[in-house]
Amino acid sequence: DVKVTQSSRYLVKRTGEKVFLECVQDMDHENMFWYRQDPGLGLRLIYFSYDVKMKEKGDIPEGYSVSREKKERFSLILESASTNQTSMYLCASSVTVIRANVLTFGAGSRLTVL
Amino acid sequence: ELKVEQNPLFLSMQEGKNYTIYCNYSTTSDRLYWYRQDPGKSLESLFVLLSNGAVKQEGRLMASLDTKARLSTLHITAAVHDLSATYFCAVYLETNAGKSTFGDGTTLTVKP
Numbered sequence: 001d002v003k004v005t006q007s008s009r010y011l012v013k014r015t016g017e018k019v020f021l022e023c024v025q026d027m028d029h030e031n032m033f034w035y036r037q038d039p040g041l042g043l044r045l046i047y048f049s050y051d052v053k054m055k056e057k058g059d060i061p062e063g064y065s066v067s068r069e070k071k072e073r074f075s076l077i078l079e080s081a082s083t084n085q086t087s088m089y090l091c092a093s094s095v096t097v098i099r100a101n102v103l104t105f106g107a108g109s110r111l112t113v114l
Numbered sequence: 115e116l117k118v119e120q121n122p123l124f125l126s127m128q129e130g131k132n133y134t135i136y137c138n139y140s141t142t143s144d145r146l147y148w149y150r151q152d153p154g155k156s157l158e159s160l161f162v163l164l165s166n167g168a169v170k171q172e173g174r175l176m177a178s179l180d181t182k183a184r185l186s187t188l189h190i191t192a193a194v195h196d197l198s199a200t201y202f203c204a205v206y207l208e209t210n211a212g213k214s215t216f217g218d219g220t221t222l223t224v225k226p
Contacts, residue, residue, distance in 0.1 A: 035216075042218040043157075043202065058213065090156060100164060101206055102147060103214065105156040 003027070004106035006091050012112045019078040021109050023091030030095055032074035033103065034058075034066065037088040046089075049074055081113045116141045118205050120217035127224055130192050135220045137186040137203035145206040146186045147214065148177050150199045157202065161188075193224045 007022035025032065033048040035058075045058030047066040055066050063085060067075045074093075078085055088110050092103040117140040127133050137146070148160040161170040163179035163186060170177050174197065176189045186203055200221045204214040 040218070043216040045213055045215075048213065092157075100145070100162045101214070102159045102162055103149075103157070103204075104159070107156050 004093050004104050006106040006109045008109050010110050013081050014114050017081050019081050021076040021089055023074045024072050025093040029093035033092040034076045035090045083113050086113045116215045118215050118217040120220050125222045127193050129194055129224055129226055133190050135188040137217055139184050139205045143205045143207050144181050146179050147204045148188055149202045152199050195224050198224045
């Protein structure tokens with residue numbers, strides 16, 4: 001089974017801190033994604049990547065950046081955390097098989113910014 | 115901009131009953147996914163629907179896709195408590211840089 005591992009399940013940070021959320025997948029998937037999930041707003045795509053060193057903005061990239069130096073690792077960076085970035089962050093990966101791009105999600109990282 | 119709407123957003127039903135969750139989307143697509151999220155857990159893939167008229171079934175859940183109507187349904191037959199979860203549909207568009215856009219999710223509670 002594909003595993004997508006997010007390094008931290010729960011984080012508490014202070015406003016203005018720099019935050020790194022790490023995601024590693026072990027099945028050689030080309031595509032990796034960062035979503036945030038908020039009550040009443042569903043899942044919203046922050047950034048995604050189709051290859052090493054490539055990144056694409058999603059629907060809500062403001063206040064975030066990403067890094068993909070290795071195929072298996074996709075990091076989400078909050079340069080200066082703010083309280084409105086308190087959320088559940090979900091990493092996902094996929095590979096195109098018979099036209100299907102099924103997402104495999106990590107367990108999530110719940111970030112609280114005080 | 116692609117919009118994906120699910121209804122209902124909340125569904126409380128008795129065990130043994132049938133019900134349908136609807137997923138409407140605004141732009142032509144022939145790829146639609148259903149995911150399940152248990153409370154406190156992450157999302158897991160349920161179904162992949164890749165063509166008009168596609169129907170997939172697993173246990174008490176059956177999903178279908180009508181690309182002409184831009185509608186997918188997730189039908190629950192004889193619900194049991196274990197089906198309590200949040201169900202998301204997601205639409206994939208090649209022209210949307212290969213992104214999947216999710217609906218807001220339907221939270222299903224099955225009561226004894």
